Amino acid sequence: MAQSTYAENYLLAVAGEGFAAGFYEGLGYELIDNRVRTKCGEIDVIVRDPDGTIVFVEVKSRRGRGFGAAExxxxxxxxxMRRCAAEWLAEKPYSAVRFDVAEVLVAGEQMQIRVFEDVDDGAC
Structure with a gap:
């Protein structure tokens, strides 16, 4: 049973990340990469804002609000996230960056998204 729960959670995460990437693309962002592994961890989605800002997106996919999402x-x-981003950016030209959290709520086949932009602003 634990194995199927892990598999279900993995599939939910992948679906949520894909949905979030598509959401950003629909807003005119360019998808750079997703599910990027670094030595520090994983970056769920990396997109480029039409203004050139590189946006690192942490996606939290949930079947309900009971376990929290963005929080x-x-x-x-x-x-x-900052360490992963720094590692990913190390060999790339300078660019402004932003950190977003995308909360994807799944109900059956329906998905809803709420995006919290620039969550790193003022963070410790």
Whole structure:
């Protein structure tokens, strides 16, 4: 049973990340990459804003609000996101960056998204 729960959670995460990437693309962002592994961790989605800003997106996919979604991104997670982003950016030309959290709620076949932009602004 634990194995199927893991598999279900993995599939939910992948679906949510794909939905979030498509959402950003629909707004005119360019998808750069997704599910990027670094030494520090994983970056769910990387997109380029039409203004050139590189946006690192942490996607939280949930079947309901009972376990929290966006609020699950703690100060520790933000530090990890910054380290992953720095590693990914190391060999790339300078660009402005932003950190977003995308909350994807899944109900059956329906998905809804709420995006919290620039969550790193003022974070410790």
């Amino acid at each position: 699950a991104v703690t100060a520790k997670k933000l530090r990890t």
